[in-house]
Structure formats: structure tokens, C-alpha cells
Amino acid sequence: AQSVAQPEDQVNVAEGNPLTVKCTYSVSGNPYLFWYVQYPNRGLQFLLKYITGDNLVKGSYGFEAEFNKSQTSFHLKKPSALVSDSALYFCAVRDGAHSSASKIIFGSGTRLSIRP
Amino acid sequence: EPEVTQTPSHQVTQMGQEVILRCVPISNHLYFYWYRQILGQKVEFLVSFYNNEISEKSEIFDDQFSVERPDGSNFTLKIRSTKLEDSAMYFCASRTPEGADHETQYFGPGTRLLVL
Numbered sequence: 001a002q003s004v005a006q007p008e009d010q011v012n013v014a015e016g017n018p019l020t021v022k023c024t025y026s027v028s029g030n031p032y033l034f035w036y037v038q039y040p041n042r043g044l045q046f047l048l049k050y051i052t053g054d055n056l057v058k059g060s061y062g063f064e065a066e067f068n069k070s071q072t073s074f075h076l077k078k079p080s081a082l083v084s085d086s087a088l089y090f091c092a093v094r095d096g097a098h099s100s101a102s103k104i105i106f107g108s109g110t111r112l113s114i115r116p
Numbered sequence: 117e118p119e120v121t122q123t124p125s126h127q128v129t130q131m132g133q134e135v136i137l138r139c140v141p142i143s144n145h146l147y148f149y150w151y152r153q154i155l156g157q158k159v160e161f162l163v164s165f166y167n168n169e170i171s172e173k174s175e176i177f178d179d180q181f182s183v184e185r186p187d188g189s190n191f192t193l194k195i196r197s198t199k200l201e202d203s204a205m206y207f208c209a210s211r212t213p214e215g216a217d218h219e220t221q222y223f224g225p226g227t228r229l230l231v232l
Contacts, residue, residue: 032219043207043225044159051219090159103149103161103172104221
């Protein structure tokens with residue numbers, strides 16, 4: 001069965017410092033991995049994805065994530081945090097072995113709080 | 117930039133009443149999805165829809181739920197007899213079948229449903 005774990009409910013970082021939001025996954029086939037961000041009272045906004053190729057993927061707003069197959073992780077990172085990055089971040093996975101119409105499974109979310 | 121849109125943004129209904137949530141997916145997309153997020157909980161998959169039929173559904177998607185694509189643009193979720201526990205934010209998502217972006221599901225802003 002597919003699953004995603006985000007071990008931290010909340011991450012607090014000072015503005016200008018690097019940030020990391022952790023994610024680990026479990027799938028039986030090849031993982032298709034995603035990060036989404038949710039601002040208050042808004043929908044889910046796509047940030048970036050890993051399907052295949054380079055393990056380091058870059059996305060919107062200066063975010064990047066590194067796929068690590070041996071550690072089954074896909075941590076989200078940003079070199080220098082902004083106050084405007086404060087939001088709820090969701091990691092998600094789809095099992096590439098399943099039908100292309102298949103669902104994605106979301107983690108429980110990590111609230112990122114950037115203090116000025 | 118094309119977006120998934122959803123109406124209404126908020127809906128309040130009495131227990132036992134029928135509700136229809138509407139979504140307009142991105143125009144060239146062919147895979148459609150409904151997810152829901154109960155307040156404070158993770159985003160959960162409900163159903164996927166492709167080629168005018170349900171591809172996959174979760175345990176949550178019981179006989180009280182149905183989906184339909186009544187015309188070339190709308191994709192609806194109907195709950196026949198709402199229960200208190202159906203109160204949640206409902207997200208529609210869509211995906212293109214081809215191209216570099218074909219694995220990314222794009223989400224609408226959501227409909228917040230409150231069942232009294």
C-alpha cells in the first residue's frame with residue numbers, strides 16, 4: 001500500500017535561514033512524488049514533482065526537493081526562507097506501477113512558520 | 117494561466133439534503149478527481165474519473181456519492197443524503213493525459229461544505 005509520512009507537524013524558521021520540510025514515502029513500484037502548498041482558506045497549489053531523472057528538482061518560489069531512493073525520502077528545501085512562505089505543506093505520492101488514473105496519497109501536512 | 121474552478125465556495129445544508137458540488141476542470145484535461153479534507157485532517161481521495169467512467173474510488177465514496185460529467189466542461193459531485201460527517205472542504209482536481217505535465221494534478225480552490 002502507498003503511504004506518505006511527514007514527521008513534523010510544525011517547522012519554525014527565522015527569515016533568511018534555510019528551511020527543510022521532511023517527507024518519507026512507501027510504494028511498491030516507482031514513486032511519483034509531489035509537494036503542494038496550502039495558504040489559509042485557499043486550495044492546494046502545486047510546487048514541484050519528481051517523476052524520473054535528476055534527483056534534485058526545482059519548483060516554484062525558489063523551493064527544491066531531493067529524491068533519495070535509498071532513504072525513501074523527498075525532503076522540501078529552500079536556501080533562504082521568506083515570511084510569505086508560511087503555509088501548510090503537503091507531500092504526496094503516486095505509485096507509478098498503478099493505472100495512470102490512479103489517486104495520489106497525501107501526507108498529514110507540515111505547518112511552516114517563518115518569523116521575521 | 118488556466119485554473120480549475122469550483123462552485124459554490126461555501127455551502128451550508130441540512131442533514132439528509134442533497135448537495136451538488138460543481139467543478140470546471142482545465143479545458144484540455146481528461147482525468148478528473150475529487151478529494152476532501154475534513155477540518156484539521158489530511159487530504160483524502162474520493163474518486164477518479166476518466167473516459168466517462170469511474171476509474172477508482174475510495175471506501176469513503178459509498179452509494180450516497182456520485183459523479184457526473186454532464187457536458188464538455190463541468191464535473192460534479194453529488195451527495196444524495198448528507199450526514200454531519202460529510203462536513204469538509206471538497207477539492208476537485210484535473211490532469212492532462214500527455215506532455216511533460218501529465219502527472220501533475222491541478223486543484224481547484226475547494227468548496228467548504230457544512231452539514232447541520
